[in-house]
Amino acid sequence: MKFSVNDKGYYGNFGGAYIPEMLYPNVEELRENYLEIIASTDFNNEFEHLLKTYVGRPTPLYYAERLSQKYKTKIYLKREDLCHTGAHKVNNTIGQILLARRLGKSKIIAETGAGQHGVATATVCALMGMECVVYMGEIDMARQKPNVERMKILGAKVRPATSGSKTLKDATNEAMRHWINNPTDTHYIIGSVVGPHPYPDMVARFQSVISTEMKDQLQEVEGRNSPDHIIACVGGGSNAAGAFYHFLQDESVNLIAAEAAGLGISSGKSAATTTLGKSGVLHGSKTILMQTEDGQVVEPYSISAGLDYPGIGPIHAHLFESGRAEFFGITDEEAMIAGVELSKLEGIIPAVETAHALAVFGNRQFSENEVVVVNLSGRGDKDLETYIKWGNY
Known part of the structure; x- marks a missing residue:
């Protein structure tokens, strides 16, 4: 394995x-x-x-019809934002x-x-x-x-x-x-x-309930238990690990991770670990992290408080190094635009972290008949102040 x-x-x-x-x-x-x-x-x-009586699982797999029309592909949202407390955590x-x-x-x-x-x-x-x-x-x-x-x-x-x-x-x-x-x-x-x-x-095992449900729900709506692509945001990466978990060994399923590029990859204000980082030890594990030439941790930056971490989980470091997953650096601006877009097209205000995953659609094309699942990891209630400050809606 x-x-x-x-x-x-x-x-x-x-x-x-x-x-x-x-x-x-x-x-x-x-x-x-x-x-x-x-x-x-x-x-x-x-x-x-x-999970059933307190958290409210299973969370729905929602077909985002208007978002799908805009990006000319079949987009489903795994609604972790509907969990008790507002996220997959x-x-x-x-x-x-x-x-x-x-x-x-x-x-x-x-x-x-x-x-x-x-x-x-x-x-x-x-x-x-x-x-x-x-x-x-x-x-x-x-x-x-x-x-x-x-x-x-x-x-x-x-x-x-x-x-x-x-x-x-x-x-x-x-x-x-x-x-x-x-x-x-x-x-x-x-x-x-x-x-x-x-x-x-x-x-990852506790979060794998996300992909367990996803398989059953896809079978019901698409007659198949795997999508073509799964998109999730990655800071440390627990929501992505849960969404990817039961598809890791199935290489017909493309895994896509969205990292926080902040003000831009080369701006000095970023948290795009896989682009800017190298191998090292952070918080008890060997992984990829942003560091200076003498090994000091570089301070990360993102508009989202959940993604401004200078490393990624070792599972994601392995997925990156092995080429098993695609990684995209998403800027603050791209994420905020995507968050407002989902709000206006589907009536769902996502967490700013989750908005980074949604911004992948502006950076990559998908085929009309492909099934794409976005792990909608959290709701945007906590981020209203951030949306208001950004203000471009």
């Missing part, structure tokens, strides 16, 4: 667990137990029950909190950029009556204020990351420091397919 993780936690040349000695017991405890726990009947029954937080409980943990920490993972973590902690601390970059807290208030209403403590670029990378650093200092009673719910093994694999 050349696009799956191996027993050492690697996807091709990327992955592994590059961690300080203090974190080794935490990560090793997870690695030794996660597969057995999530394969158990008891776990699966509870996970599936909550809750699929993973439900899975991880059930896992944490079975490992005897009583406290949860998380990092968040756009705030959707923070809200999803705070939500499941409220559901399970567990203490919750969420780290968020100071800049992200300002531009995603509604999500900060949601987390607080749900009972979470939101702690600002004030170092570096004061965004997602720095929030992750702070969360890892917290975990090192509280190793026995605390579980770290990482929000994307990043971090040391087993996190990328574990998060």
